[in-house]
Amino acid sequence: MKKIVFLFSLLFLAEVLFSYSGAFSFLRDGVGGREIAMGGANTAGAEGVNATYWNPAGITRMETYLFQIGGMYSIETQDRFYNFLSFIMNSEDIGYLGFNILGYGITDIEILDEGGNKKGEESNIQLISGITYANSFMYKIRSVSYTHLRAH
Secondary structure, three states: OHHHHHHHHHHHHHHHHHOOOOOOHHHHHOOOHHHHHOOOOOOOOOOHHHHHHHOHHHHHHHOOOOEEEEEEEEEEOOOEEEEEEEEEEEEOOOEEEEEEEEEEEEEEEEEEOOOOOEEEEEEEEEEEEEEEEEEEEOOEEEEEEEEEEEEO
C-alpha cells in the first residue's frame, strides 16, 4: 500500500512540476475562439478543423463538406504570436484526413553585449505539426493522430 501511495504521489508531483513549464507549455492555451472561451472544456464536443487539436475523432463530424480550412492568428503582448492552421478533408473511400500546424514565437528579441550595446535581434519560434486520420465504423469512431514537436 505504501508503494502505491508513493507512486501516485510521485506521478502527481511530476504532473505539477512539468505540466506548465518548459518548452511547448503554450499548448495548454488551446485554439479556436469557442473552445478558448469555454476554458478548454470542449474536448468531447470538438468538431471541424479545430478538432485536429482538441480531439482528432471529432473530424468525423464534418458531415457533407468535402474539405475545411481554418485558422487562428493571435498577436499577444511583448511581440509574441500564436498561430494555428488546419486542413481536413472527407473521402468516402478512405475516411477523414487532417493536417495542422501550430506556431508560437517571440520576435524582436534584443541581443546585447557585455557593455549593454545592442548587437542585433533574434526570434524564437516553436512549431508543432500534426497528421490525423479518423473513420467511423458502425457509429464507433476510430482515430489515429501523430504530432511532431520542433523548436527553432
